Amino acid sequence: MSKAAQREYTQEKNGGTTLGYMPGFGNDYETEALKGALPQGMNSPQKCAYGLYAEQLSGTAFTAPSHQNERTWCYRIRPSVKHSARYSKIDVPHWKTAPHIKEDVVSLGQYRWNPVPHTERDLTWIAGMHTMTTAGDVNTQVGMASHIYLVTKSMEDAYFYSADSELLVVPQEGRLRFYTELGIIDLEPMEIAILPRGLVYRVEVVEGPARGFVCENYGQKFELPGRGPIGANCMANRRDFKAPVAAFEDREVPSTLTVKWCGQFHETAINQSPLDVVAWHGNYAPVKYDLRTYCPVGAVLFDHPDPSIFTVLTAPSGQAGTANIDFVLFRERWMVAEDTFRPPWYHKNVMSELMGNIYGIYDAKPEGFIPGGMSLHNMMLPHGPDKQAFEGASNADLKAEKLDNTMSFMFETRFPQHLTEFAAKEAPLQEDYIDCWSDLEKHFDGTIKGK
Numbered sequence: 001m002s003k004a005a006q007r008e009y010t011q012e013k014n015g016g017t018t019l020g021y022m023p024g025f026g027n028d029y030e031t032e033a034l035k036g037a038l039p040q041g042m043n044s045p046q047k048c049a050y051g052l053y054a055e056q057l058s059g060t061a062f063t064a065p066s067h068q069n070e071r072t073w074c075y076r077i078r079p080s081v082k083h084s085a086r087y088s089k090i091d092v093p094h095w096k097t098a099p100h101i102k103e104d105v106v107s108l109g110q111y112r113w114n115p116v117p118h119t120e121r122d123l124t125w126i127a128g129m130h131t132m133t134t135a136g137d138v139n140t141q142v143g144m145a146s147h148i149y150l151v152t153k154s155m156e157d158a159y160f161y162s163a164d165s166e167l168l169v170v171p172q173e174g175r176l177r178f179y180t181e182l183g184i185i186d187l188e189p190m191e192i193a194i195l196p197r198g199l200v201y202r203v204e205v206v207e208g209p210a211r212g213f214v215c216e217n218y219g220q221k222f223e224l225p226g227r228g229p230i231g232a233n234c235m236a237n238r239r240d241f242k243a244p245v246a247a248f249e250d251r252e253v254p255s256t257l258t259v260k261w262c263g264q265f266h267e268t269a270i271n272q273s274p275l276d277v278v279a280w281h282g283n284y285a286p287v288k289y290d291l292r293t294y295c296p297v298g299a300v301l302f303d304h305p306d307p308s309i310f311t312v313l314t315a316p317s318g319q320a321g322t323a324n325i326d327f328v329l330f331r332e333r334w335m336v337a338e339d340t341f342r343p344p345w346y347h348k349n350v351m352s353e354l355m356g357n358i359y360g361i362y363d364a365k366p367e368g369f370i371p372g373g374m375s376l377h378n379m380m381l382p383h384g385p386d387k388q389a390f391e392g393a394s395n396a397d398l399k400a401e402k403l404d405n406t407m408s409f410m411f412e413t414r415f416p417q418h419l420t421e422f423a424a425k426e427a428p429l430q431e432d433y434i435d436c437w438s439d440l441e442k443h444f445d446g447t448i449k450g451k
Helices: 387-395 421-426 433-437
Strands: 010-014 017-023 029-032 053-058 071-076 088-090 110-113 129-137 142-151 158-162 166-180 183-187 191-195 201-217 241-244 255-261 264-270 277-282 287-290 311-315 325-335 352-360 374-377 401-413
Touching: 017 183, 110 433, 129 352, 129 374, 129 421, 142 166, 142 401, 166 352, 183 191, 183 241, 183 287, 201 325, 201 401
Parallel strands: 158 255
Antiparallel strands: 010 017, 017 241, 029 277, 053 071, 071 277, 088 264, 110 374, 129 142, 142 201, 158 201, 166 183, 166 191, 166 201, 191 287, 241 287, 255 264, 311 325, 325 401, 352 374, 352 401
16 A cells, blocks of 8 residues: 555544554555654665564465465564563463363254353453354364453553464454554444454453454454455445554563463563554554445345355355355345245254344344344254244235344354353353244145245
8 A cells, every 4th residue: 555545544533542544455555653664665674764673474374375475564663572581371261272172061052142241350351252162173273263252451561462363353342442563453343353363462441341252263364255246346345444554652561471372371571562563564464344334235036145145254264165264244234025035044054153143133033132142053953033033024015124223243164163161051041042943833734825
């Protein structure tokens, strides 16, 4: 991105801090917090301006194909080796990593949870992460984990990064601010953020308590899905993703850095803030995205299309058409299909579907799926509308109808999702969820009906 284009980024004021964002997804950005800090025409000059150090953060293998290769050059006050010392293993009790299979936990089933309640305890971003499901194997870099976060306390002189994964953050309540090496991101409900693997950051509570969902992606990075016959427009557009402009801290204060590595957590003591990148350029960066800019497409005559048309982001698996993870959004939209059962149909498939409700009512489950709640329909297990949704949709006067006051999402993966002990024994599981289909009636009588 040119400097002229950079000056056109969105600026907003939050809590007295001016935040700047640059538009685009996968762009080659450039940004500097001090004029002249960014070298031009080369990456590693003999001497950097302001006495800075040049350092590269690589998100892919060096020899990845050019259209997939991701890296960012950082110009920082100290190299990262000064922010890393001897590590000590620490316990983070509720954050689990695949493979995580408990013999006394049954993952085969259709499950639904009420919102995990807030507590009076001080919970930072790390302590407040509660894993619900895991899938795949972090050691072979395939699969994912789904989490609920409860955050009541800011990280003070404490920093974190995951060597295991990138994190897709989906807020449901409260506002958080992510101070990252590459800039600052404010995040609120109806927005999402992607935090790349290896990126150092701390999290502050702007409005709390904060609660939301996280998809931890062990595999290939999230990208925009191919639109196929849909063409160049609609769904999620690249210009609506926003990367932060450079911002840095030059603070010498005793601090801690926690690293998640192969499912284990390690902490080291350092003497300064590691968020000291004064300028950077590249295409490996955190981004935020406003879900209200997602433009859904759908049937305008008959039938209910596959939910894949609502895919915001996908993480490829290496098997064409079968994702490691899909992030799917069900938001407000018009329903106009004729002679059609409009809600999602009954089905079972090879993908495991974990859903979360950000706000409002989900059309296939008008009762019981509460904002902040989650459901899990594991691979090859049948699911679909409850009786109320089925009877209502089967007998409705099919006029054009606005499906309003709704925003739910799905973390979908090709791998079975295994429940953690927290999900099975501590989280507010709806024990009677399976009964939502028990009162579906037999309508068959051997005669032709319908048309």
